[in-house]
Each structure stands twice: as C-alpha cells, then as structure tokens.
Amino acid sequence: xxxxxxxLGAFANRTQATQSFATHGANLRxxxxxxxxxxxxxxxxxxxxxxxxxxxxxxxNPTFRAEFARMCNTIGVDPLAASxxxxxxxxxxxxxxxxxxxxxxxxxxxxxYFEVAVRVVELCRDTRDENGGLIGVEECRKQVRxxxxxxxxxxxxxxxxxxxxxxxxxxxxxxxxxxVGAKNYIRSxxxxxxxxxxxxxxxxxxxxxVSVSMLRLNLNWEKARAQTVIDDLLADGLVWLDAQGPEKxxxxxxxLLDDSG
Amino acid sequence: MATAASTxxxxxxxxxxxxxPFFTPQPNNTTRHSQLQKWSSLIQAWCRHHRTYRLSLVDxxxxxxxxxxxxxxxxxxxxxxxxxxxxxxxxxxxxxxxRAEWIVGAAAGGNAAPNSVAWIWWRRPEExxxxxxxxxxxxxxxxxxxxxxxLVQGEATVxxxxxxxxxxxxxxxxxxxxxxxxAQVFGNDGGEGVKFF
Numbered sequence: 537x538x539x540x541x542x543x544l545g546a547f548a549n550r551t552q553a554t555q556s557f558a559t560h561g562a563n564l565r566x567x568x569x570x571x572x573x574x575x576x577x578x579x580x581x582x583x584x585x586x587x588x589x590x591x592x593x594x595x596x597n598p599t600f601r602a603e604f605a606r607m608c609n610t611i612g613v614d615p616l617a618a619s620x621x622x623x624x625x626x627x628x629x630x631x632x633x634x635x636x637x638x639x640x641x642x643x644x645x646x647x648x649y650f651e652v653a654v655r656v657v658e659l660c661r662d663t664r665d666e667n668g669g670l671i672g673v674e675e676c677r678k679q680v681r682x683x684x685x686x687x688x689x690x691x692x693x694x695x696x697x698x699x700x701x702x703x704x705x706x707x708x709x710x711x712x713x714x715x716v717g718a719k720n721y722i723r724s725x726x727x728x729x730x731x732x733x734x735x736x737x738x739x740x741x742x743x744x745x746v747s748v749s750m751l752r753l754n755l756n757w758e759k760a761r762a763q764t765v766i767d768d769l770l771a772d773g774l775v776w777l778d779a780q781g782p783e784k785x786x787x788x789x790x791x792l793l794d795d796s797g
Numbered sequence: 798m799a800t801a802a803s804t805x806x807x808x809x810x811x812x813x814x815x816x817x818p819f820f821t822p823q824p825n826n827t828t829r830h831s832q833l834q835k836w837s838s839l840i841q842a843w844c845r846h847h848r849t850y851r852l853s854l855v856d857x858x859x860x861x862x863x864x865x866x867x868x869x870x871x872x873x874x875x876x877x878x879x880x881x882x883x884x885x886x887x888x889x890x891x892x893x894x895x896r897a898e899w900i901v902g903a904a905a906g907g908n909a910a911p912n913s914v915a916w917i918w919w920r921r922p923e924e925x926x927x928x929x930x931x932x933x934x935x936x937x938x939x940x941x942x943x944x945x946x947x948l949v950q951g952e953a954t955v956x957x958x959x960x961x962x963x964x965x966x967x968x969x970x971x972x973x974x975x976x977x978x979x980a981q982v983f984g985n986d987g988g989e990g991v992k993f994f
Contacts, residue, residue: 771825
C-alpha cells in the first residue's frame, strides 16, 4: 500500500520523476525536431534537384510550370514571395544569397514573370483606348503568346499571367485582377465596377452584346436602371455602341485585339 | 476608284471589320479615338493592297471597304468623310498623322463636291522619296536621266512598290526630292524627265 511512498522522501522522488519526464520530453522533442529538419532539408534538396532537372521544362511548358508552382504553394513555398525577397535571406531559410528561384534557376524564373508582366502592362496601355482599361486574361494571354515582333511570342498560361500581375502589386501600379462571371479580367484603370455593371459585363460574356430591352426582359430591370448602367459603361469606354440595328446595341470590345497597332 | 487587281489575293480584313459597332461613330471620346485609328489603318491597308492612291468616297461607300455585306453594316458618306478628315490632320492637331489629303476641285468624274476625293497616304510623298532614293542608290543610277513614264511604267521598276504609281503622286514625290536637292525635273506635261543626284 505504500508503493507511492509516504513521508518526506516521496517529495524528492516526485520532483525527480517530473524532472526526468521533462528531460525525456525535451529529448523527444529535439529528436523530433531534428528528424523534421532533416526531412525538410531532404525535401528542399529534392525540390532543388527536381527544379534543376526540369528547369527547361518549367521554363518552356506552361502547364508544367503551373503544376510546379501549385505544388510549391501547397507545401508552403510561394515562388513569387520567395523571388520578391531577392538579396535578403529567404523567408524559409531557402536563400542564403538570392531568392528561391534565383538559386535554382539562375534568375530565369524571376525574369520570366517580370517579362510577362512588362508585356501585360504594355498591352494594357496600348489597348486602353479601345477597351476602357479592362482586358480579359484569356485575350491577354493570346496576345502575349503572339508577341509583336517576330519570335517574341511567349508561351504562357493564364496562371502565369495572374502571377505576373500579382508580382506587380508591390509597385502599386494600379493593375489588378477582377472576377466577373466565369472570367478573370485585368483592370488597368483603377475604378470599381458596381454590381449592375458587373452583371451587364457577365451577360456580354455570353452574348457579345446587350441592349436595353434585353436587360429589361432578362433581368427585370426598369428602363432607367438598364439605361444608366449602359451609359456608365459607355462613358468608361467599356462598351462600343452600334446604332445601325433596330435597337441600339452595346458590344464588348474584348474580341477586337488582334489588329491593334 | 479601286483599280483593283481582281486576280490578287483577297484583302485580309482585320477583326475590327467584323465588329458591328465599328460602323457607328462612337460617343465616347477615347473610344472614338481608338475607332478613328483603326479606320485609318484599315483604309491605308486597303488602299495599299489595291494600289489605290486616290480614294473617291462617293464610290468607296459601296465597296467592301465601307460596306460590310455580311454584317449588313455600312459607313455612311458623312462618317467616311469625318474619318478621312481626321486622317488629314497632323497628330499635333489631334488627327491621324496626315495620312490623307483632300484633293481640291477633284478632277475625278467632274463631281467637284468638296471633300469627296482624297489622297490616301499609305506612304507619304516624303516616304516615297526615300523609297525612290534607295532604289536609285541600289541600282547605281545617280546622274542618270529617266523619264517619269519610265519610273512609273518602265520594265526596270516592275518589282518596285512604286511601279504603276499614280503619276501625280510620282510628281509630288519628285518635288520632294527636288526640294531636298536630290533631283532635278525638266520637260513639261506628259514628257517630264528627271535626273537624280
């Protein structure tokens, strides 16, 4: 019955026990940590090898690149964030000198996204007059792929464009991504779309154009409301007017791109 | 006045041509500007393709250039005039860089309505002058006397872009060269000769 020990000795025993538990716990924790660290570094080096091995594919194949970037994201390595802290020590201990991408691919990946970003900005500027500063990511991708001069086309995916635009955010360039309906747009003129405007843009995605009576019939809007929305879009240069039909039609300029310049 | 080479490849219209609002003057200024630019390059490309130097708007409104039969949209005469008028102005005046020039008292068909026929400068005379100088240099014809007819219709120029050029445009071009001191024109109506330096 006296297994627990009575008397003063028990106190000493108990402290001892707690102490040994604590040391044991600490031991366990440190081995755990160590093994995790080895795992992580093994993983990192594997990632490095993988990226190095497939660097040419990563650079040339947009689907592969997107998958790779997604993989990095899932495990908590943001390639863009990592490439933005160039020069300073990498956030996740990845970079001793230079960013994750610079280390792995010799700066190519940074440069790649910046190059895409430059083209996106150029395109937005060139087409601002015709589309009011709103351009579909898909259309943008096609343009970037084509390139203006011979041989300057870049094989990119939508994902690349989105990343490139996001990489511009620290510059405060006012270029942002807007979601309307099923599509992503790049907005290069800082202005908010209200709900009605977004709705009309969504309708135009499907049909290419809208008219006041269409909006009244399908959305049950009053005439004044439909007219106001359209007038606003027109004033922003987001739609073009066709007055040669029986009713005025308003067209989205999103498919105009291939002959600008 | 489409002196069209009917056997040549059909003119490749840009995608704007199939965009219905393209044929309606846009109320928004910025959009309008973009529209004018697109029309200007379309008209220039069209004229270049068909080797047209002077464009009569009255005739042109019924050609495919201003009339999209598939969409059943057309550019009316007034609007065509507005566009060409914009093209005649320099960029400083908010125009299209002097890519057109009204022909005053147009000789075409005697219908002397103002602003109905225009030169379309898909190359301005100054630019033609450069082309001509390059050709003269490349063929080593400095100091040689050529007739204007030879320049425009001669066998030696068949491969050149200025072959078959409107004689008036050629004269304008030569005048540019004269002003630059690169050529001398002599002779008179129909029998002009030119010497290049």
